[in-house]
Amino acid sequence: MVIVDNLSRRKIDVELGITSLTPIATVEDRLKAWQEVGAQPMGFVLLDLAREYERLLQLLRDEAPDAVVHFAEQRAAPYSMKSSACKRYTVDNNVNGTHNLLCAIVESGLDVHVVHLGTMGVYGYGSHRGATIPEGYLTVEVPQPDGGRFTEQILHPANPGSVYHMSKTLDQLLFFYYNKNDALRITDLHQGIVWGTNTNLCGKDPRLINRFDYDGDYGTVLNRFLMQAAIHYPLTVHGSGGQTRAFIHIRDSVKCVQLALDNPPVPGEMVKIFNQMTESHQVGQLAQKVAHLTGAEVAHLPNPRNEAKDNDLTVDNRCFLDLGLEPTTLDDGLLTEVVDVARRYAERCDRRRIPCTSAWTRTQAEAINP
Ligand code: USQ
Numbered sequence: 001m002v003i004v005d006n007l008s009r010r011k012i013d014v015e016l017g018i019t020s021l022t023p024i025a026t027v028e029d030r031l032k033a034w035q036e037v038g039a040q041p042m043g044f045v046l047l048d049l050a051r052e053y054e055r056l057l058q059l060l061r062d063e064a065p066d067a068v069v070h071f072a073e074q075r076a077a078p079y080s081m082k083s084s085a086c087k088r089y090t091v092d093n094n095v096n097g098t099h100n101l102l103c104a105i106v107e108s109g110l111d112v113h114v115v116h117l118g119t120m121g122v123y124g125y126g127s128h129r130g131a132t133i134p135e136g137y138l139t140v141e142v143p144q145p146d147g148g149r150f151t152e153q154i155l156h157p158a159n160p161g162s163v164y165h166m167s168k169t170l171d172q173l174l175f176f177y178y179n180k181n182d183a184l185r186i187t188d189l190h191q192g193i194v195w196g197t198n199t200n201l202c203g204k205d206p207r208l209i210n211r212f213d214y215d216g217d218y219g220t221v222l223n224r225f226l227m228q229a230a231i232h233y234p235l236t237v238h239g240s241g242g243q244t245r246a247f248i249h250i251r252d253s254v255k256c257v258q259l260a261l262d263n264p265p266v267p268g269e270m271v272k273i274f275n276q277m278t279e280s281h282q283v284g285q286l287a288q289k290v291a292h293l294t295g296a297e298v299a300h301l302p303n304p305r306n307e308a309k310d311n312d313l314t315v316d317n318r319c320f321l322d323l324g325l326e327p328t329t330l331d332d333g334l335l336t337e338v339v340d341v342a343r344r345y346a347e348r349c350d351r352r353r354i355p356c357t358s359a360w361t362r363t364q365a366e367a368i369n370p
Helices: 008-016 027-036 053-063 084-108 163-182 221-230 250-262 283-294 318-322 332-344 362-368
Strands: 002-005 043-046 067-070 113-119 137-143 149-155 185-191 193-195 235-238 244-249 272-276 279-282 298-301
Touching (some): 002 027, 002 053, 027 043, 053 084, 067 084, 084 113, 084 163, 113 163, 149 163, 163 185, 185 250, 193 221, 193 250, 221 235, 235 283, 244 250, 250 272, 272 318, 283 298, 283 332
Parallel strands (some): 113 185, 185 272, 193 244, 235 298
Antiparallel strands (some): 244 279
16 A cells, blocks of 8 residues: 655645644654554655656556545645635646546556545535435436437536635546546545544554644634634634535545445446535534534624525435445534544644635625725
């Protein structure tokens, strides 16, 4: 097993002048700790997927992997909307990285299963009119000139809400094409918002602790609320809080990747798309739940994002349930566990970095920074 990483997330911390709430050990120390807790040894290669094509190709030839888990994308919507430079970096990095990987697999001649971390955000949030979001494909009926009709499976229409989400809709077309043209075997995981901090293995050694991003660019909503509650900061609800989103606990997220690896597409199968989420919640209701649990105050702030003020969201996630996933749902004990982690590291928090300052439009920028 080999990790391939250009350590860009650590560089973005330096660029933004921020650190994870939890202290993150060096890669070397993490790998050492990983082995010490009895996990399978892992190699490490410092490589930029988006820029070092020849090295990537050689690495694939040397390792001849059965599968590649592709997590190598800039993953924050607010960061992707921060400036023209951030928008361009997100598209360059995410789309080129994905394309280089697909292209290198074809050139290597290897049969590699690609498991890609996509997003629920490719479907968009707003115009589903009560319909259930299917796992990637929509069956449509098309009228013919002779009055007949035929049915076809198409990719669900893409409706990204940020440049980051847009980069993942572009990935979908790359997967569709390389699957059709070169018969690449691909699973695309349309993941919801992850919450929680540690998986079972990561909890075994402090050097293995995961990042806990709480800042306005990289922190995601539920972990932010839990962390804000831990330091008595009013919970930062954007607008009315009617936005409904899909969620998954970090332990389930890891289980889903394992299930995807254990159940690869058979040769000739279309790109497999799984909705990697376990439940949907409204942001405002989540804030209320955290407030009840912890006594925190709730603040309703001007929304820096260009998004529907409320939406419904019903999602089909049967693929993972059928493969045996037993969802970890929003349980008071697990929520409290995150608050406890945040309290333990509270002195590392820079409260000035909590507000979301990355605005989607000029008007919103003026509203949040009058
Ligand atoms: N929000 C608040 N207050 C906050 C932060 C966020 O009300 O302090 C709201 C946002 O306006 C938005 C919702 O909460 O309506 C979700 O925001 P988020 O930052 O938790 O999630 P998002 O930007 O959608 O992105 C995150 C991950 C991304 C992943 C995505 C899954 O950063 O990598 O793809 O969740 S999903 O949203 O299902 O597409």
